[in-house]
Amino acid sequence: MITDRGTVEGCVHVIGIGRAGWSSLAIAEQNCLQQATVVVGSDRQLHSLRHLAGDLLPITHLHATLTEAKARWEQGDRLVILASGDPLCFGLGRLLLAYFPAAVLVFHPHVSSIQLAFSRLKLPWQDAAIASVHGREPDELIRLLRRGVEKIAVLTDGVHHPGAIATLYQALDLPQIYRIWVCENLGGADERVFELDLAIAPSLTADHFAPLNVVVLVRQEEARSLPPLPIIGIPDQHFLTFRDRPGLMTKGEIRLAILGALALMPAQVVWDIGAGTGSVAVEIGRLCPTSQVFAIEKTAMGVNLIEQNAQRFQVQNLQAVSGAAPEALNPLPRPDRVFIGGSGGNLAAILSHCQNVLNPGGCLVLAMATLESIHTALEWLRSHDWPYDLAQWNVARSLPIAQSHRLAPLNPVTIITAQPPTPKS
Incomplete structure (x- = not known):
């Protein structure tokens, strides 16, 4: 040959x-x-x-x-x-x-059209991600957006056209901001490159764009400006999050369930262990301004985000505590409520520490995402005779798909609410 x-x-x-x-x-x-x-x-x-x-x-x-x-x-x-x-x-x-x-x-x-698109936008693209929604569902695009990938090129079709992609992005309520560029007829005499106005995106149809187009989403560094906020239930997209893992936070629906399980009252001491970005602690601090809220987080980036979010939402009664539990808990005042969102593999030791310091009438709430952590928690609670309730939350959010909507599930979370056993008379 x-x-x-x-x-x-x-x-x-x-x-x-x-x-x-x-x-x-x-x-x-x-x-x-x-x-x-x-x-x-x-x-x-x-x-x-x-x-x-x-x-x-x-x-x-x-x-x-x-x-x-x-x-x-x-x-x-x-x-x-x-x-x-x-x-x-x-x-x-x-x-x-x-x-x-x-x-x-x-x-x-x-x-390729992708190379041409980035060249027209004058952006290096060796670190860009590529998603195709041409004749397929936008699941990969959704995954990339939730990860906060800096640059995403999207190959479109007549159903998932630039306007539909922009509408999908807005519906995701992401903490990060993207600018969206449409690159049409690249390499032709009728080539056109323009930024999409998100305000009018929902009204746009496939007819507003040339059939041959590539969409480029570029993440911006600035934080979203804050609109008037509800007393409880801050929208997820307003929290500052980890740059490389923007989806790593307790989602709004789960935060509301946690707040309800904690049965908060005024003038309490509340611990948020494994606080991450501090989203739960911020909600507690805003809801209970007379309480002392301590957000314990072992990563330096997490502690920084907790402090930034406390400042962003003007929560004066929230203190970030740097360190791994249970050691980082020793200097803190005895709690009335404890929320455990992360344990770093030390769950049993953390529970034992909380048992020794929890004030009378206090309660403990855990949010568990893995079977192993659920097993560890239940084993400890049973062996120490703590009464508990367990509820699993399976949340799905609507997403626009062309002219319809579908429900996209979030990861299930198991919430365990427990109280110390009543002392025997």
Whole structure:
């Protein structure tokens, strides 16, 4: 078999082509096309290749066209298949590897639409993530947004068009802010790049955009400005969170359940152990301004976020405590309420410490996300005769999908509420 990339004899050459058609190709790719007896591509791609001597086979029904192309190749025709940009980057290449032996395929990548989009925005993109919603659900895009990935390129379709993507982003209520850019007809004379106005995004349809477009979301560093806030139930997106893990916080619905389980009263001492960003402690501090709230967190970044969030929400009665429990608990005043959101693997020791210092009439609430932590907590409570209640919270939030909505589940959380045993008379 001839393997010279400049020939087509025996091989199936897959050539990425730009919006400019024939003139966008290098000499080697033009030579391949001139030698081909069959060229497969879309009507748009074939339009500038009508001068070629070979048969031009437009893609009507994809699988039927590729089946015909394979049959022509098996009969000895010299076959070239055209693709947009880089065939192996969310392109036709993966499908062709199922039709043809990999050994006979020769790929000629062109500059992809994603490369062009970032070049137009003048952004380095080696650290960008790519999500395709072309003919598929936006689950990967949602995952990237919740992770707070700095730069995301999205390959769209007529259902998940730029306006729908912007509406989805707004519905996620993320703590981080993104600017959204639409890059249309890249490489063509009618190329257009513009920032999407989020205020009008919900009213936009696919007809407002060119069919060939790429969306780029770029995370911004500034925090959201605070609107008037409710007394209880601060929206998640207003908390400052971990830059690399923005979703790592107690979600609003779970915070409300925790606050209810704690049965808070005025002028209490409340511990929040494993406080993370301090979202639960902030809610407690705002709800009970006469109480003392201590947010214990072992990571320096977490302590910094707790302090920033306390300042952001003007909570004066919240103190961040740096250190790992139970050792970090020793200097603190005896608590009336204890919430444990994280234990760092020291759950049994933390529970034993709380048992020794919890004020009479106090209670303890745990939020558990793993089976192992639930098992540890229940084993300790049973062995120490603590009465407890257990409730598992399975929360799903609505997300817009095209013209409809679906429910996207959050991770289930088990909330355990416990009290010390009544002393025997």
